[in-house]
Amino acid sequence: MTKLASALVVAATVLVGCSSAAPAPPPAAPSGITPEAVTAAVGALDGIIDADLRTTGVPGAAVAVVYRGQVLYSKGFGVRQVGRPEPVDPDTVFQLASVSKAIAGTVVGAAADHGRVAWTDTVASRLPGWTLSDPWVGSHATIADMLAHRSGLPESIDTTDILEDLGFSEQDIFARQALLPLEPFRDSYSYTNFGLTSGGEAAARAAGTTWPDLAQQEIFGPLGMTSTSYRYADLATRPDRAALHKKGPDGAWVPTLTFDVDRQAPAGGASSSVNDLAKWMTMLLAGGKAGSTQVLGDDALNQIWGPQAVREPQQEVGGPFAFYGEGWNVDRDSSDRLVVNHSGAFSTGAATNVQLIPAEQLGIVTLTNGYPEGLPEAINKRFVDQVENGRQTVDWLGEYRKAFASLSAPVDPTDYTRPPAQVAPAQPAAAYVGTYRSDFWGDLVVNAGPDGSLSLTVGPERQTYPLPHYTGDTFFFTPRGESAFGDSGVVFAGSQLTVNAWNKETGLGVFRRV
Structure with a gap:
């Protein structure tokens, strides 16, 4: 966040x-x-x-x-x-x-x-399969590390909190934490909801409840x-x-x-x-x-x-x-x-x-x-x-x-309600339609309606959002949920698509066409 x-x-x-x-x-x-x-x-x-x-x-x-x-x-x-x-x-x-x-x-x-439970219990020993992008850190991070926000995971509003908004389960979100870049272990502080939740759930598992x-x-x-x-x-x-x-x-x-x-x-x-x-x-x-x-x-x-x-x-x-x-x-x-x-x-x-x-x-x-x-x-x-x-x-x-x-400032600073003075035309809708994949976010599907208007569908709940045109190969949508702050650009470039609001801090918001 x-x-x-x-x-x-x-x-x-x-x-x-x-x-x-x-x-x-x-x-x-x-x-x-x-x-x-x-x-x-x-x-x-x-x-x-x-x-x-x-x-x-x-x-x-x-x-x-x-x-x-x-x-x-x-x-x-x-x-x-x-x-x-x-x-x-x-x-x-x-x-x-x-x-x-x-x-x-x-x-x-x-x-x-x-x-x-012990504060020194490792999360991995209590939650089978749990790890982080650095396997050593993933095997050594303790319950105390997670409740103190010192595991090295990045702030969660840019990452795992959005997964929650999209309907991913707790287990899916825990698994995707292993794809996140890490800051120095035990030498950094970064506020992460699902990091702390990992520690809490590990404690409950240790206590058998x-x-x-x-x-x-x-x-x-x-x-x-x-x-x-x-x-x-x-x-x-x-x-x-x-x-x-x-x-x-x-x-x-x-x-x-x-x-x-x-x-x-x-x-x-x-x-x-x-x-x-x-x-x-x-x-x-x-x-x-x-x-x-x-x-x-x-x-x-x-x-x-x-x-x-x-x-x-x-x-x-x-x-x-x-x-x-x-x-x-x-x-x-x-x-x-x-x-x-x-x-x-x-x-x-x-x-x-x-x-x-x-x-x-x-x-x-x-x-x-x-x-x-x-x-x-x-x-x-x-x-x-x-x-x-x-x-x-x-x-x-x-x-x-x-x-x-x-709090109310948008993550993507562009005001998409104000088109640029010179709006570049979009390509035909068929140029954008397809399935785009991210290891972290999963599949994002772009569809075209009978009138050529585009929409995107993403997440396990198959949430669908209209994609109004902004300029050239840039469209935008309005995310929903706790972590949604303003509109986000969606930029097409050949075989890839970038969601600006999901890319700013971590670079994760890049989807590749499949």
Whole structure:
């Protein structure tokens, strides 16, 4: 997800602000945040949330705050679905998008504590046939490597996420990861949904179960998170459920009622309510304990919140680093405290964020049901700013909206709705008709209608798209799905065809006629 993943990285960086490098989570320190400051900030939350919802127009949100083992705030705002009256409440279930990754880290950590899986288990030893384009890396990549995004796989929005949009199965996508070029193993960071999913599925296989069941056994069941699941089928049956929303051409919010993310469940398929997530945050901030039950031990917490990969390298001597743990952004704030967080975003209409300050036993989670433009990150940062400074020191919503603005920019920068001044004629339709093959994308079939208009069909679901002419041998189409950002050129050149939006970063979007 080049743009979406980059926006989430930017969100994490802005969320923390300037942070300094540190080799490990700090020991508990005397609190620099007073209960009085937290109480005052909680009292300001209603106004913060109401104002930001009015500014963005996002239909609904839910927010929870936990502090020193207590849930201080849990509240819903707005509606679950535009055009319907049902309000959001603290039990409303939202799709979490990539906050699923932070939960996944805790699931694997708990399973490791219980001896059901080891972070050092190789993925190949648990998923028969799984490998990468460098066989040595494919045989040595561990569950820890995959959850930390340090396997060397490229960002997935340019590659495997598009395969998901086209209808490929999880197993097909895993197999095609072996065709992707790799960055340096364990010496690079690249945000990849199906890479992390590979690690999660390997952990479940090691434990002798499925990923949704592993999460239920290790985290959701012990914590009483009865509205939380990694199965889309469970979400679909929840009566108190928020729809996704994105903006239509006229700027009005349009509900999107279905988005099944089961194929990348560990990376993006969780759904939950803020009441349930408050239980999860409370456990984490209590050193992994829920009452008298040790759900996660110190080793697991050090693993998931330790700096496993450099997310943002140091730009100057003495400058800040930004790290990634196991499913978590890991940073230090301006007071040199460990801050862990994660954002989630679906272009189909969800935005979420969780932030924890472990030394202060303080956490906040915000779930929203609108297209990502920085709302949950802004609410959470405004709350923390209020706690630390008693006021807003920055226009956080404005900053986050700028950071997320690039989400809507097309991958292919050409504006195909504006033909060039001199349009070169196309060849007869028969010159383009045929089957074109890519090892990565599979077969792409170009057909001509009775009027000579072209269309392309691609993927196991045989998705068909019109191919309007642009100029010469260049046509274009409008991809659909979570990873679709604007139109894409389709360029014919002799016996090959290039899909621009699938070729920009990796060069994979070249099909050869068969």
